[in-house]
Amino acid sequence: MSEIWKTSRAWFERLGGLFHKAQREAELAAELESHLQLHVEDNLRAGMTREAARRDALAKLGGVEQTKERYRDRRGLPFLETALQDLRFSLRTLRKSPGFSFVAILVMALGIGATTALFTVVRSVLLKPLPFKDPERLIRLYEYSADDKFAYNVVSGGGFAEWRKESHSFSDLAILGEAQYGLSGVAGQLPERVMASNCSWNLFPMLGVEPALGRGFASADDQPSASATVILSWGLWKRRFGGDPAILNQTIHLDAKPYTVIGVMPSWFAYPEQSVQLWTPTYHEESPELMQAIDDHEFSVVGRLKPRVTEAQARTELSVIMRRLHDQHLDIPFVSKAANSRPLLEAMVGDARTALYVLLAATFCVLLIACSNVASLLVARGATRRRELAIRTALGGSRRRLLREHLTESFVLSLVGGAAGLLIAYGVIQWFVTTRQDMSRVEAIRLDGVAAAFGAGMILFCTFFAGATSSFSIKSHQILSSLQESSRTHSPGQSPVRLRKALLSLEVGLTVLLLISSGLLLKSYEQLRATHLGCITENVLTMHVDLPDAKYSQPTQRLAFFETLLDRLRTLPGIRAAGIATSVPGEGYGGDNGFTIAEHPPLPLDKTPYAIHRWADPGYFAALGIPFLRGQIFDKNQRLEKASEVIISESFARQYFGAEEPLGKHLLTLGRKPQKIVGVVGDTRHRVWERPQPIMYFPLYSGIRERTTLAIRSTSDVTSFALPVQRIVEQLDPELPVSDVLTMGQVIGQSTLDANFEATLLLAFAGLSLLLASVGLFGVLSYIVAQRTPEIGIRLALGAQRGALLRLTLLDGLKPAGVGLALGLAGAAAATRMISSLLYGVAPLDATVFVAVTTLLLAVAGIACLLPAWRASRVDPVIALRYE
Amino acid sequence: MGDKADVWQGTLALMILKTLETLGPLHGYGIARRIEQTSGDLLSLNYGTLYPALLKLEQEGSIESAWGVSDNNRKAKYYKLTSAGRRQLEREARDWRQAQAILAKFLSATEPST
Numbered sequence: 001m002s003e004i005w006k007t008s009r010a011w012f013e014r015l016g017g018l019f020h021k022a023q024r025e026a027e028l029a030a031e032l033e034s035h036l037q038l039h040v041e042d043n044l045r046a047g048m049t050r051e052a053a054r055r056d057a058l059a060k061l062g063g064v065e066q067t068k069e070r071y072r073d074r075r076g077l078p079f080l081e082t083a084l085q086d087l088r089f090s091l092r093t094l095r096k097s098p099g100f101s102f103v104a105i106l107v108m109a110l111g112i113g114a115t116t117a118l119f120t121v122v123r124s125v126l127l128k129p130l131p132f133k134d135p136e137r138l139i140r141l142y143e144y145s146a147d148d149k150f151a152y153n154v155v156s157g158g159g160f161a162e163w164r165k166e167s168h169s170f171s172d173l174a175i176l177g178e179a180q181y182g183l184s185g186v187a188g189q190l191p192e193r194v195m196a197s198n199c200s201w202n203l204f205p206m207l208g209v210e211p212a213l214g215r216g217f218a219s220a221d222d223q224p225s226a227s228a229t230v231i232l233s234w235g236l237w238k239r240r241f242g243g244d245p246a247i248l249n250q251t252i253h254l255d256a257k258p259y260t261v262i263g264v265m266p267s268w269f270a271y272p273e274q275s276v277q278l279w280t281p282t283y284h285e286e287s288p289e290l291m292q293a294i295d296d297h298e299f300s301v302v303g304r305l306k307p308r309v310t311e312a313q314a315r316t317e318l319s320v321i322m323r324r325l326h327d328q329h330l331d332i333p334f335v336s337k338a339a340n341s342r343p344l345l346e347a348m349v350g351d352a353r354t355a356l357y358v359l360l361a362a363t364f365c366v367l368l369i370a371c372s373n374v375a376s377l378l379v380a381r382g383a384t385r386r387r388e389l390a391i392r393t394a395l396g397g398s399r400r401r402l403l404r405e406h407l408t409e410s411f412v413l414s415l416v417g418g419a420a421g422l423l424i425a426y427g428v429i430q431w432f433v434t435t436r437q438d439m440s441r442v443e444a445i446r447l448d449g450v451a452a453a454f455g456a457g458m459i460l461f462c463t464f465f466a467g468a469t470s471s472f473s474i475k476s477h478q479i480l481s482s483l484q485e486s487s488r489t490h491s492p493g494q495s496p497v498r499l500r501k502a503l504l505s506l507e508v509g510l511t512v513l514l515l516i517s518s519g520l521l522l523k524s525y526e527q528l529r530a531t532h533l534g535c536i537t538e539n540v541l542t543m544h545v546d547l548p549d550a551k552y553s554q555p556t557q558r559l560a561f562f563e564t565l566l567d568r569l570r571t572l573p574g575i576r577a578a579g580i581a582t583s584v585p586g587e588g589y590g591g592d593n594g595f596t597i598a599e600h601p602p603l604p605l606d607k608t609p610y611a612i613h614r615w616a617d618p619g620y621f622a623a624l625g626i627p628f629l630r631g632q633i634f635d636k637n638q639r640l641e642k643a644s645e646v647i648i649s650e651s652f653a654r655q656y657f658g659a660e661e662p663l664g665k666h667l668l669t670l671g672r673k674p675q676k677i678v679g680v681v682g683d684t685r686h687r688v689w690e691r692p693q694p695i696m697y698f699p700l701y702s703g704i705r706e707r708t709t710l711a712i713r714s715t716s717d718v719t720s721f722a723l724p725v726q727r728i729v730e731q732l733d734p735e736l737p738v739s740d741v742l743t744m745g746q747v748i749g750q751s752t753l754d755a756n757f758e759a760t761l762l763l764a765f766a767g768l769s770l771l772l773a774s775v776g777l778f779g780v781l782s783y784i785v786a787q788r789t790p791e792i793g794i795r796l797a798l799g800a801q802r803g804a805l806l807r808l809t810l811l812d813g814l815k816p817a818g819v820g821l822a823l824g825l826a827g828a829a830a831a832t833r834m835i836s837s838l839l840y841g842v843a844p845l846d847a848t849v850f851v852a853v854t855t856l857l858l859a860v861a862g863i864a865c866l867l868p869a870w871r872a873s874r875v876d877p878v879i880a881l882r883y884e
Numbered sequence: 885m886g887d888k889a890d891v892w893q894g895t896l897a898l899m900i901l902k903t904l905e906t907l908g909p910l911h912g913y914g915i916a917r918r919i920e921q922t923s924g925d926l927l928s929l930n931y932g933t934l935y936p937a938l939l940k941l942e943q944e945g946s947i948e949s950a951w952g953v954s955d956n957n958r959k960a961k962y963y964k965l966t967s968a969g970r971r972q973l974e975r976e977a978r979d980w981r982q983a984q985a986i987l988a989k990f991l992s993a994t995e996p997s998t
Binding site for chain 1 (some may be wrong): 913917930935939
């Protein structure tokens with residue numbers, strides 16, 4: 001113990017020894033002088049002459065300066081002192097060239113900032129475990145679609161019930177459904193549409209999450225006969241109920257029905273999605289028939305694996321159960337034959353994964369380019385100091401010391417850049433979190449200790465990359481030869497130039513890679529935007545109107561509402577058309593139905609086809625400009641139980657009727673009477689990036705109980721109609737919430753948000769790299785020209801043509817750019833395969849993008865080289881020869 | 885010079901501490917002379933090596949120093965044992981004797997005694 005104390009005390013003292021040096025030196029000198037005096041006096045007493053006495057005393061001491069040197073080594077911390085010396089030296093040199101320092105630091109800051117920010121996002125979203133109990137045991141379960149084409153279909157209530165009853169692999173299985181409710185306002189609040197989730201009572205205990213206030217669901221709440229209960233999200237509770245704990249056991253109205261609030265979830269909890277604002281119990285909310293149906297796939301299922309059971313074993317077990325269910329019900333067409341699974345984390349972030357990794361790789365490329373640029377600048381600086389370095393080496397300065405100087409310099413740059421970079425990262429993350437609220441797990445993103453450590457790691461990486469690379473040019477034999485090289489007729493050694501050209505090729509290569517990747521993403525985004533949905537998208541406004549069951553229980557009530565609303569809208573001045581359907585194009589899949597064609601010979605049950613379904617009012621097609629190809633719109637009498645007509649889309653007709661005339665044929669859908677096909681309309685896309693699929697349109701005026709979308713089209717700026725339309729709805733029913741008021745452009749924009757986001761970010765990175773690379777190119781070439789000015793002067797004096805010189809210098813700069821371009825093109829050809837899943841309508845080797853990038857790069861490189869080359873050709877031989 | 889032993893690292897510190905214990909506060913030159921005399925001029929001590937050793941002991945807190953005036957009126961830096969230094973001296977002296985005893989036994993055992 002005392003040893004440790006002694007040692008640390010000594011270290012502390014030695015640290016103190018770094019300060020007040022002058023005073024300590026004076027004291028040491030005085031002590032040694034007094035030592036010598038005492039010794040000399042003794043010697044004199046022993047009878048020596050004064051001179052001999054002094055000599056003897058010095059000899060016994062072993063030299064004053066040597067003693068002092070040994071003493072100094074012990075007094076302070078020699079390695080720290082040299083480091084501090086290097087640091088001071090670096091700071092001084094950096095201060096002396098503020099332009100260089102500013103650019104280098106800025107470049108480092110951008111590189112480190114972007115990389116740290118993206119790393120934080122990737123780690124938070126993809127790598128951090130879910131904030132649940134033993135999250136690695138949680139898996140999401142799926143059914144295969146009945147035709148085995150889609151491996152991750154949602155699960156039927158009946159299938160889930162069977163799994164729960166028969167399986168032994170899980171300690172618990174929970175079911176969740178999507179829901180939306182109209183939340184009635186209290187005390188003058190506007191009614192509001194909220195996203196919700198209904199879940200079986202055991203979901204929260206299974207995840208290991210407890211409500212922050214109140215209680216979770218009990219099994220008694222999760223039954224059709226139970227009284228209605230609801231648990232609020234923290235956000236909704238704060239926003240809508242003022243964060244008042246008295247809300248517990250109070251009644252709120254969802255879809256005009258009373259629900260008792262029993263709990264509030266913690267603020268961090270966001271499952272299954274960020275947008276979910278309240279939870280209700282599944283078996284209370286959904287009909288017992290739906291929960292027993294084995295062919296109506298509506299639910300998400302999450303399970304917790306028992307200890308020592310693997311995911312594969314569990315999946316096999318569920319598949320066996322599913323297969324048995326299928327075989328027992330061969331009379332029902334849409335029963336799956338197998339189950340599927342994946343870890344819950346993967347299920348939640350699935351789509352974002354590739355995009356995030358691509359962005360992370362891109363930022364790393366930017367960082368490498370930034371480092372290369374700084375290294376290149378350091379090499380240039382080192383080269384201008386060659387004479388100084390040579391002299392120092394000749395005088396015995398070690399190469400190590402020189403290397404250390406380079407490292408210190410790049411360390412100072414990286415450190416300051418990195419500190420600024422962390423600030424940038426903080427800002428970027430704040431921005432990212434607010435921009436990408438739609439991304440799953442976005443709430444988990446924060447800049448924490450690990451991210452800061454990553455940032456520190458990046459600083460070290462940059463230090464070594466830039467510092468070590470730039471010191472490749474220090475070679476002792478060349479340093480010595482550069483002393484002989486002082487003659488002005490020589491061009492300086494080629495080593496630093498070659499190194500800088502290599503760095504430049506690396507930069508250009510990475511830039512090309514980034515440019516091509518972002519070009520591909522941008523092009524695919526443009527393709528997405530340009531995709532024709534199959535309807536008019538200009539000046540169309542859409543909004544959701546959802547009639548609550550409690551108030552509109554009868555089909556007649558719903559019909560009356562729709563008709564009155566449409567009548568009023570169509571008379572509103574400035575509105576060209578209005579229509580209502582269950583979903584408009586681009587809004588999503590919506591749902592489907594199995595069907596058979598009455599006039600066709602019966603198919604085997606497991607070959608029963610299915611198609612997307614929609615309910616639309618007669619004016620809907622005209623309102624959205626969906627072209628009418630054949631037949632007619634729904635008859636006026638197609639109302640309520642009289643509704644018996646159906647309109648099909650073009651691809652429906654092509655796929656199921658071929659050359660046959662579809663008009664007048666009848667579709668048989670489950671539980672409904674035969675529907676006569678009266679018309680064929682043009683295809684529309686339910687998602688921008690999906691091909692048009694067969695769609696059947698049923699009459700809205702049958703009084704269908706579905707969420708509906710209202711679409712209006714105007715001659716001019718359609719957004720100005722948002723308020724008048726909402727006012728009309730309010731006049732019809734003051735409690736009815738209208739939600740998601742969006743133009744058609746915004747509907748498309750939302751579904752292409754990912755593509756837009758990735759393309760824009762990547763383009764920003766690519767632009768930044770292009771800028772860095774061209775600055776690098778310009779810098780290197782200017783440097784070469786400056787170094788070669790005397791040589792150029794001689795050439796001119798000997799009669800060289802200025803044009804030839806221009807060409808020569810230009811080529812000198814373009815050569816590394818060309819090498820980089822070739823490298824980049826080869827790299828891109830390999831790398832773009834990896835982003836092919838992000839591309840839409842663009843091949844990974846799209847020729848236009850490759851050619852465009854090549855042209856752009858050559859043009860930029862040419863411009864960057866032109867100025868130095870021009871300067872080289874303008875050299876005045878007289879001045880050049882006097883140069884030095 | 886050839887038959888004089890060099891001072892081993894580590895033992896110098898012990899000698900300094902013992903000197904200061906025996907003679908009380910003393911300056912560097914005095915310590916050097918005392919060590920040389922006590923060893924019966926068998927040791928060749930480079931006086932200069934004494935000062936880093938003194939500094940080390942001071943940094944470790946075993947001794948402390950102050951400027952004073954010598955017998956013949958010369959200004960000199962005087963070193964003094966601290967209580968920590970006294971404890972260190974006791975411990976190291978004990979260790980040293982122990983090591984010496986073990987080594988002595990060991991060396992005598994190698995003699996063919998029986």
